[in-house]
Amino acid sequence: MSGDTTTIRFNSPTSGGNAESQEQAPQQQKQQAAAPASTPTKATPTAGAQALGRGLDVGTANLLGATQDGNGEIVVKRERNAFLEIPAEFSGNRDMLTQLNVPYVSFRDKLYVLGDASFNLANMFGQEVRRPMADGFLSPNEQDAIPMMKFIIERLLGAPRVEGEPVYFCIPAPSIDKENDTVYHEGICTGIIKKLGYTPKAMNEAHAIVYSELADHEFTGIGVSCGGGMFNVCVAYKTIPTVKFSVARGGDWIDRHVAKVMGISRTRATALKESDVDLMAPRNREEEAVVLYYRNLISYVLQNLKQRFQLARDVPQFTEPVEVVVAGGTSLVGGFVEVFAEELQKVDFPLQIAGVRRAEDPLSSVVRGCLIAAALAEN
Amino acid sequence: MRRKALDSLRSAIEANTERRSLEDLRAQGKKHVRVVSGEKVMQIIKAIVADIIDREVGAVSKRDRDRIVDETKDQFDRVLKMQTDSDALIGEQKQLVAEWRERAQKVNAERESLRAQIEELRSEQAAREGKMLAEYQARVQELSEKARNTTDESGRIAADKERLERTLEEDRRNAAEREARQKADFDARLAELHAEQRDLVARLEGERGELAGRQEQAIKGAQARIEELQAQLGDATEGRASATARAESLESDASESRTRADEAAGKLSKAERIIHKLDTRLQNTRTTIENYDKELQRVIVERDQLKAELAAAREKAGESDAVAAMRGEMDEMRGFLTRMEEKSGTVNEETLNSLVSQISDRDSVSGDALEAKFSESLDASLDKITKAMELATAKPIDVQVEATDVLIDSLFDLGDDVMSSNMDELEVETRTSAGGGISGHLEALKALRTGTPAPQEEEDNAEAESLIDDLLGDADGNPDGNNSDSNFDGELNDTPTTAAEGKHHGAAAEPAAMSGAAKDKINASMERLKAVREASENTD
């Protein structure tokens, strides 16, 4: 029940107020009469012409590509960011792989299976899949992975419709708790996309959420991207990011710790976490462990957000209480919005918060934001 | 008129009676009910009818009156009967329900006992399987013992053969000695009995002819037997060679002795005896070999059975430890059979080969050679990629983008034969985003862009830069060049002008209500950002 809640409104929009759950349409916080377009409406269908520009979400767990079709609908393609090297003696069965709809890449005399299929085959061969990225960034010790990622991205984007069609792809903000080579990561992503004939442009992951979810609030508010490898936060004022950062903890971090404390495998921990847990109503010790780490992670993110916000210079005056939107796979768990709201009240946040809400389509929120940015660039 | 009267009669009855079940009455605490007899009802009916008829139609003939009374009575009877019928029906159904319930209980009990039986059968089956496995292992043990015994027997045969050879050699020596002795005696006797010589010679000549025939027959028989033995023993039997040699020497002995006609009879009968003895021995050897063959056949049959059992067991147990153990035993069997083959040459080649190939097939799956080749190529690829990385990342950090390009190029500059994929043949998971279209977003962004841009942000912030890029893009007269087939221009300009949407979008330009000072400040910071960006671009 509580797990279905996607919106929490704060009664008195202060950090100390009581959270109250409302499943009805969010009451529009007083926006100046000048509030821009209400819920974005479908574009007027145009005669088959497809809008240029594409979005690409480069995530630790999933890669997503988005484009607009002729009717103004957003078409999203998804693939797991993972691959598996197939033992050499099986490399003869390529036709069979194609028949089974299993994407592979043959690279020198090795055969790799890509994406979701690699998970199934890994179980079969009793191996672990390899993942090109860890904690939000390309892993420097998985260089084999770069060609694999190029193939997956090519699969998601297809060929550019015009030479140099813009692709906005998301990158994480540098992590506050882990040294990461953002230049290397962004450089490789840029290189791959350029190689495919597009014009790449990087944008912050949480900022993309502001683009896709806060149109009703003049693109003012806080976007939180809750991914597998990290949490990204962006505080934006009328589209402009004023504070943004990331922590190198996300769904995978929860899995790791739950596995450790409960003495179970990571795969089991992931399955447990994704199987209908309600953070507000754990049913057993394992679920309690999941709740514990979720809470810990959310509190960690919020305390750091508070600190970053206080340290930031030239923060604009937010005259209205702001909206918080969460998205990403890790926000899918039941009760996430409630726990987030509770923890938010605990940290005594310096900004007035109107409410916390989960994006309507949490998995595609980032890639939609990227697509909006790309379409805008084309416009 | 009459119909009307009857209708009111019916309603009179309905109005004055009520239907109640006995249970109801009992529930109300009624133990007795008053029963109205049919006659009484008749009277009531008559009274009612008379009353109605009097009231409604006045005087009516007696016949009509009686008829109406009869009809009414019939109707009343029908109603009563219907009620009793339905009561009976309800009773019947109740009983049926009870029966069904009872039957269901019985079925449940049966199901429980069946379940218990199945459980029992299952555990019995498990026990049986365990026993089978134990028996099978014992069988293998037994078989390998038998195999050892058979090997011992071959040893015995070889010893026999050797003994036989020795005996033959002795016989030959004795025969030669005897021959020499007899020759001397014969010569002496010849000198003494010169006179009788001619007769004797003549007589012996006759006998010699007869005996030569017999000898020839004996030799033929020996040859045939030897050939037979030759066939049986094959190349492997050394005994055959010596037997043949012996037979040949016997043959030459015999032909020699033919020239010594006088002694021939005794000599021939001796030779015959020797051949007979030899024959018996060879016969024995043959029997032994035949037995040995039979045993071998039996072993092969058992091995085939074993193989079948093994296959069945493997199927049952999957790739379990038991199978691994069995596979070990199979290997032992194989060794044993190979040894057999060396000894006899009579093992069923085909069976052995299929067994051997079956076993070696399994080996190749985890073959060391494949693994070595695999890791070799893995090392080679890793090496090349590492080198490419080193090459690329060795450059200074300020040409990182260039370095990345080099890296990317080196990673993908491989040619199709090195890298291939089936991706262009496959579908990818595709769905429509639940959030709806984005034209509203673009409208709002455009409105913001033309109205109030952002607040101050002094950070040298790539994100802000890119946004500023977007914001300035318009002023630069951006599109036309590369988005000629974009549908945004028309679409986005059109939308706000439609009457229905106008009230939303029209307001979008509103945020312009910002003070001139703020605007100046923003413009200034944008300029600054632009300058920073340009500066950084120049240094690149």
Ligand SMILES: Nc1ncnc2c1ncn2[C@@H]1O[C@H](COP(=O)(O)OP(=O)(O)O)[C@@H](O)[C@H]1O
């Ligand atoms: N139903 C679910 N409940 C909880 N967590 C989920 C669920 N589905 C996916 N996840 C988690 O979400 C994470 C992946 O989210 P995603 O947004 O795809 O990450 P990224 O942006 O890093 O690719 C994983 O840790 C996964 O376990």
